[in-house]
Every structure is written in structure tokens, then in C-alpha cells.
Amino acid sequence: MLITKELEKMIPKLYATEDIKLENKIVYAKFFTPDANWTWWVLEYDKEDRIMFCYVQGMNDELGNVSLDELESVRGPLGLKVERDLYFKQTRYGDIKELN
Numbered sequence: 001m002l003i004t005k006e007l008e009k010m011i012p013k014l015y016a017t018e019d020i021k022l023e024n025k026i027v028y029a030k031f032f033t034p035d036a037n038w039t040w041w042v043l044e045y046d047k048e049d050r051i052m053f054c055y056v057q058g059m060n061d062e063l064g065n066v067s068l069d070e071l072e073s074v075r076g077p078l079g080l081k082v083e084r085d086l087y088f089k090q091t092r093y094g095d096i097k098e099l100n
Contacts, residue, residue, distance in 0.1 A: 023094030035076035
């Protein structure tokens with residue numbers, strides 16, 4: 001399970017942080033493919049539609065909405081599922097961008 005009940009309660013709903021400058025928004029979760037170079041940093045989440053607003057690092061870096069259902073069905077080149085970084089701590093988006 002990528003989004004736990006605890007994360008569901010913490011992550012703001014889609015568009016709830018629109019008035020916050022992007023660099024100051026909080027990233028609540030990090031997902032990654034262990035056998036590919038893809039990472040999803042979650043900033044907002046709609047639990048009814050299971051849609052996340054994420055910063056995605058893959059072939060290109062971009063911000064956008066991601067379906068949790070689709071992400072849970074993704075498999076990397078070795079057949080591995082997307083995983084949640086269990087050690088990730090909430091971080092400002094601006095701090096993540098600076099590191100990457």
C-alpha cells in the first residue's frame with residue numbers, strides 16, 4: 001500500500017495549497033521504482049478519486065497529477081513494483097528541488 005491511512009490524513013487535498021508558493025509547499029511522501037530511475041514526490045492527494053499532485057522525476061522532471069491506481073500497477077524493467085520510501089521525512093519542495 002503506497003498511501004497509508006496516516007498519510008491520507010496528513011496530505012492536503014488537491015488544490016488546498018494553491019496559495020502557497022511552490023518552493024514552500026510540503027512534500028509528504030516519496031515513491032520510487034527500485035529497478036528504474038523514477039521518483040514521485042507527493043504534495044497533495046484526493047482520496048476519493050485517488051489522484052495525487054506530484055513532482056515526478058523520470059525521463060523528464062515535471063509537476064502534475066498522478067493516478068494512485070495507475071502507479072500501483074506500474075512495474076519496472078525487472079518487474080518490481082513502485083515502493084514508498086519508509087524513511088522519508090516531510091520536506092519543503094524547495095529543499096528537494098535544490099538536492100536534485
